Amino acid sequence: MRVLLLASLINAFGNGAYLTTSVLFLTTVAGLSPATIALGLSAGAAAGVLAMAPLGYVADRYGPKRLLLLAMMVLAGAYTALLAVHSAAPFTLLSCVIAVATALAKGANGALAAGAVPAADRLRMRARLRTMTNAGMGLGTVAGSVPLLAHTDTAYVVILLLNAATFLAATALLTRAPAVAPQTTPAGGPRLVALRDRPFLAFAALDGLLSSTYNDLLGIGLPLWLASGAHAPLWLISAALVINTAGCVLLQVRMTDGVHGLPAARRYAVRGTVVIALACAIFASTAGRSPWVAGTLIAVAAVTHVLGELWLSTASWGIVFELAPSWAQGQYQGTYFAGRGLGDMVAPPLVTACVLGLHAGGWLLLGLFFAVGGLLYGPVTRWAARTRPAPAPATA
Template structure:
């Protein structure tokens, strides 16, 4: 699966570079207002959430490699088409196309990672993908900072086109990835079984809220905190984000090594939630302290936060892989990412309200959210395991074998 990992790295590099300059491109080159950008991105986010599970089903039905390649090609074309956008309606439509294609890529790549390696290696494979995603995003962010120094329209356009090229490069790489054969829904069962699995949807909503919130703690909550309440320099934001990125790159695969089975994944998610809760309490302790003490506590909180993030994300993936039927990995991955999408809608206003409205007590409230949410992983995943969709034994693939077919000429 080195091909899939390399495609992940290339794609993450392009995304990181584009995200650095995206707002400036849209406002200066495309000439869009902030309100237009916000409306278009919100419409796209809603379209992506609605499309996640059905597109995951298509990845199962027609093979995730084929659908992943299709998604990459569509994304390359959609980002290139942004060069011709100068008004609200075309931007909103393209935002929806990008969001839907991204949803397809997430579901297809998840199914490809699940089906192309043995069940015992799925979690480590997913951890490697996330580690490389963080590394690629970090390197891409540095590359995208060049146009920010020049502040020229041409630089923003170059970054946009470079991002589109990385999608094409990823699609080309994926043509050499192993094929996971199309999966057939068992006779008599619903096609979109994930949408009927209330227990799994409850897990996806819970995990989506916690995951989106811990992502916003450092990217949104900490900057607001430093700007309004903490007596510490703003450059600590960069320090915290560097600690987070480096920790995810260096620790993700190592931390995934000891997690096997649903019980272990559940414990990892609980441990991660409690550790993230501790990081919130440490940040709260820095309220109205001296700059040195506040800065020390924020640095300590960033280290604690990344440990909790790695444990929590590892547990989440393990739970998804364990609960999804072998013939529905794509749509269950889609339902999981739909939960993330809903969390992305809730987390920003939640974190902002807590940090700006409640100050230090807001951080403690966020900590209680993680502690309480972590404790819910146990009953929710036990419920999901007890109501897991089943398939006749003669129709199910062996769990210890990867569902891979190798195209002729690629066996070596």
């Protein structure tokens, strides 16, 4: 467990540093246009979504540890290869390689985490992994801000190589992780069972859309709102993100207490969506307020938002672990992340249209969206529970 957590922390640190400077590296060092960057990243996102479930199956079939090590080494090489990119075609190709390798890493990491600990500890393990990821991303973001002050090509190249080095360091650590035995698909059944599991696909789509949207409330919705609708300083964006990161690091593991079984996870999902809907209403109430009042309300909304996020993310992991067969954790994790990928395509234009087009009414509409979406967790998870195979009877 300590090996997996430390590897996640190191890798997230590199990712956070690179994400802070990636656009400037690609535009100033690689010399790519914003349109080329957007096209390449979109192609990579599509490739990653399509590869999620099949690569999760591969991780189950050949062992998640082996596939995770392979994915991490490919990612180290692909990020290093960005140094040689100066045109659209190579960048698009590398974006697809990075996205597909990331898809394999996510599915394999989920299967490794699920198989390395007893079933009763999976949820807490997943929460600890997210805590380490958030902590690493936060520290990496701070480190990535240093090159922004220097604003030189050398500084951006150093951050890129640092990111590649963290993949290699995490790979070296993961060689010490416990191996999870390869899984065999039951005879007579489909190989990609997750893609035939209609209630799970419905859950993945619902949860992916809601999860991506709550992430974009602070990353996209709040900056647009402060720039166009609320009379409050722009530094509140950073304050809200700090509140979010601190809440995830300090409270994520604690939020797993009491989540045992599908009914408890369902209740957490509904609670989380209702609380996020309340945060949207608080954001809407800042319209026309004085800067001090608006700033106070935004801080309250950020705290409310992170509590809802923690409940909803905990519920999501619990539902995935409950619905996935023990021999198909990798492909179910991959299918779940594919739902997140589809949500990432829909959420940005949805949040932008609501905040810029409808202003305070748009925040209220987003709140309604979360409230209604939360109510759907009940019928979707009950449908999924009815379609699970009955447990084998105990033998004397």
